[in-house]
Amino acid sequence: MVQYKSKMVERIHLPERAEREHALEAAGYNVFNLDAEDVFIDLLTDSGTGTMSEAQWAALIRGDESYAGSKSFARLESSVDDVMGFPHVIPAHQGRGAENVLYGTLLEAGDVALNNTHFDTTRAHVANQGADPVDCPIPDAADPSADGDFKGNFSIERGWEIVEEVGADRIPVVIQTITNNSTAGQPVSVENTRRVAAFADEINATFVIDACRFAENAYFVTEREDTYADATVAAVAREQLGYADALVMSGKKDGLVNVGGFVATDDERIADRCRQRAILYEGFPTYGGMAGRDMEALAVGLREAVEVEYVRDRIEQIRTLASLLEDRGVPVYTPTGGHAVYLDAEACFPHLPPSAFPGQVLVCELYREGAVRGVELGSFAFPGTDRPELVRLAVPRRTYHREHFEHVADTAAAVLERAEEVSGLEIQTEPEVPELRHFTAELEPVSS
Incomplete structure (x- = not known):
C-alpha cells in the first residue's frame, strides 16, 4: 500500500517522436546531454532527484x-x-x-x-x-x-x-x-x-x-x-x-x-x-x-x-517496475535489487558485440521510443572492466506512480519488438579520464 499522498504536482510533457530524434542526435547519443524538459520519465539516477517530505x-x-x-x-x-x-x-x-x-x-x-x-x-x-x-x-x-x-x-x-x-x-x-x-x-x-x-x-x-x-x-x-x-x-x-x-x-x-x-x-x-x-x-x-x-x-x-513504512514502499515500487517489465518479456537482472531495475542489454540485442555498446544503444532506444531516460552501466561506462551489459532504470524516491512505470514497460517492450533493426554505436569524442567518459562522451551510429 502506498504510504503517501501528493501535496504538489509538476506537469510533464512527452515530446513528439521527431523532436526526440532531433534531441538524441544533438546530444551525441549520450542522454546526459539531453535537456530535462525533453525527457518524459527520468530514470537517469535516483541521486538527489526524489521528493522531500x-x-x-x-x-x-x-x-x-x-x-x-x-x-x-x-x-x-x-x-x-x-x-x-x-x-x-x-x-x-x-x-x-x-x-x-x-x-x-x-x-x-x-x-x-x-x-x-x-x-x-x-x-x-x-x-x-x-x-x-x-x-x-x-x-x-x-x-x-x-x-x-x-x-x-x-x-x-x-x-x-x-x-x-x-x-x-x-x-x-x-x-x-x-x-x-x-x-x-x-x-x-x-x-x-x-x-x-x-x-x-x-x-x-x-x-x-x-x-x-x-x-x-x-x-x-x-x-x-x-x-x-x-x-x-x-x-x-x-x-x-x-x-x-x-x-x-x-x-x-x-x-x-x-x-x-x-x-x-x-x-x-x-x-x-x-x-x-x-x-x-x-x-x-x-x-x-x-x-x-x-x-x-x-x-x-x-x-x-530507516522507518520501515518508508523503505518497504520504496522497495515495492522497484519490484512493481520489474514485474511490469518482465510481464512484457523484457529481460531484467534478477533478483530485483534496490533503487533501480537493471535491464540486460546483451539479451535485448544479442547481435551487438560489447564494442558496439549494446547498453548505450538500449539507453538511446528507450529515449527514442518513449522519452524515457536511463543510464548504461556496462562497457561504455566502465571501460577495461569485465562487467555485464546493463542499463539502470533508477527510480527517484517518492516521485513516480504506477502509470509512469507502465509507460516505461510499454516503451521497453516496443524497443524489443524492433530489436533486430537496431545498430551499434561508436565513440566520436571522449574526455581524458576514462572512468568518467560516459558523462560527456559523444557517439554516433556505426556506419553500415
Missing part, C-alpha cells in the same frame, strides 16, 4: 547559516550518530565530495583499494590518487539470471588473491558498497560485512562502507538473512554500519535530500585529517559545502529513511 520542508525554515558552529550542523551530527552510530561527521556538498575528502586522505600513489564493486566516481577518485581500484565481486554477480539473496557481497577469496599478488602493505583501504550499485543494486549481508571487517583488520586496512543506500540494504537483510528476520531496519542498519571504521555517504540517496553528503567515522585521527582536507576542498568542517537548511533536511531524511 513535509517534515523536511519544514526543517528548511530553521536552517542556521552560520559559517562556524552552526546549529544545523549539530542536528545533522546528532542524526548521523543516532542512526548510523558515528560521532565524527565531516559534511560535503555531495557524495563525490565526501569521496574526495576521505580517499584523498587515505590513499596515495601506488596503493590498491579493494571494493565489492567500485562505482564510477569512486573508481575515479581512487585513480585520481594514483591508486588502483580493484573489484572483488562474488562469481554470481556477473550473471543477470543467477539466483542469490546477496549477489552484492564482497568476495573474501578474491580479496586474499589480491593480497597475495600485491602484498597487504599496498592495500590501505577496503571498501564495501551497500547496496552494490554496479552489481544491479544487489544487497550485501551483515555476515559478509562482518567477514570483510575481519579481513580488513587482518591486513591492517581501513574498512570503509559506502553507505549511500544503507537503509535499502538493511531492509533486504530483514527479508533475506534469517538472523535478522525479527529485527528493525534501524537496528540492522546501525549494526551493519558499525563494523566500518568510516563511512562515505551521498545524502542524495538514503538521506532523501537533493544535495549533500558526508564522511563519518569513530576514529579521531581519520576525522582530524578529513577535516583539514575538507577545509581545502569543501568548506569549514561545520558546513562543508552545504547550506544550513540542507543540513536540516538531511538530518530529518536520515531518520525517515
Whole structure:
C-alpha cells in the first residue's frame, strides 16, 4: 500500500517522436546531454532527484547559516550518530565530495583499494590518487539470471588473491558498497560485512562502507538473512554500519535530500585529517559545502529513511517496475535489487558485440521510443572492466506512480519488438579520464 499522498504536482510533457530524434542526435547519443524538459520519465539516477517530505520542508525554515558552529550542523551530527552510530561527521556538498575528502586522505600513489564493486566516481577518485581500484565481486554477480539473496557481497577469496599478488602493505583501504550499485543494486549481508571487517583488520586496512543506500540494504537483510528476520531496519542498519571504521555517504540517496553528503567515522585521527582536507576542498568542517537548511533536511531524511513504512514502499515500487517489465518479456537482472531495475542489454540485442555498446544503444532506444531516460552501466561506462551489459532504470524516491512505470514497460517492450533493426554505436569524442567518459562522451551510429 502506498504510504503517501501528493501535496504538489509538476506537469510533464512527452515530446513528439521527431523532436526526440532531433534531441538524441544533438546530444551525441549520450542522454546526459539531453535537456530535462525533453525527457518524459527520468530514470537517469535516483541521486538527489526524489521528493522531500513535509517534515523536511519544514526543517528548511530553521536552517542556521552560520559559517562556524552552526546549529544545523549539530542536528545533522546528532542524526548521523543516532542512526548510523558515528560521532565524527565531516559534511560535503555531495557524495563525490565526501569521496574526495576521505580517499584523498587515505590513499596515495601506488596503493590498491579493494571494493565489492567500485562505482564510477569512486573508481575515479581512487585513480585520481594514483591508486588502483580493484573489484572483488562474488562469481554470481556477473550473471543477470543467477539466483542469490546477496549477489552484492564482497568476495573474501578474491580479496586474499589480491593480497597475495600485491602484498597487504599496498592495500590501505577496503571498501564495501551497500547496496552494490554496479552489481544491479544487489544487497550485501551483515555476515559478509562482518567477514570483510575481519579481513580488513587482518591486513591492517581501513574498512570503509559506502553507505549511500544503507537503509535499502538493511531492509533486504530483514527479508533475506534469517538472523535478522525479527529485527528493525534501524537496528540492522546501525549494526551493519558499525563494523566500518568510516563511512562515505551521498545524502542524495538514503538521506532523501537533493544535495549533500558526508564522511563519518569513530576514529579521531581519520576525522582530524578529513577535516583539514575538507577545509581545502569543501568548506569549514561545520558546513562543508552545504547550506544550513540542507543540513536540516538531511538530518530529518536520515531518520525517515530507516522507518520501515518508508523503505518497504520504496522497495515495492522497484519490484512493481520489474514485474511490469518482465510481464512484457523484457529481460531484467534478477533478483530485483534496490533503487533501480537493471535491464540486460546483451539479451535485448544479442547481435551487438560489447564494442558496439549494446547498453548505450538500449539507453538511446528507450529515449527514442518513449522519452524515457536511463543510464548504461556496462562497457561504455566502465571501460577495461569485465562487467555485464546493463542499463539502470533508477527510480527517484517518492516521485513516480504506477502509470509512469507502465509507460516505461510499454516503451521497453516496443524497443524489443524492433530489436533486430537496431545498430551499434561508436565513440566520436571522449574526455581524458576514462572512468568518467560516459558523462560527456559523444557517439554516433556505426556506419553500415
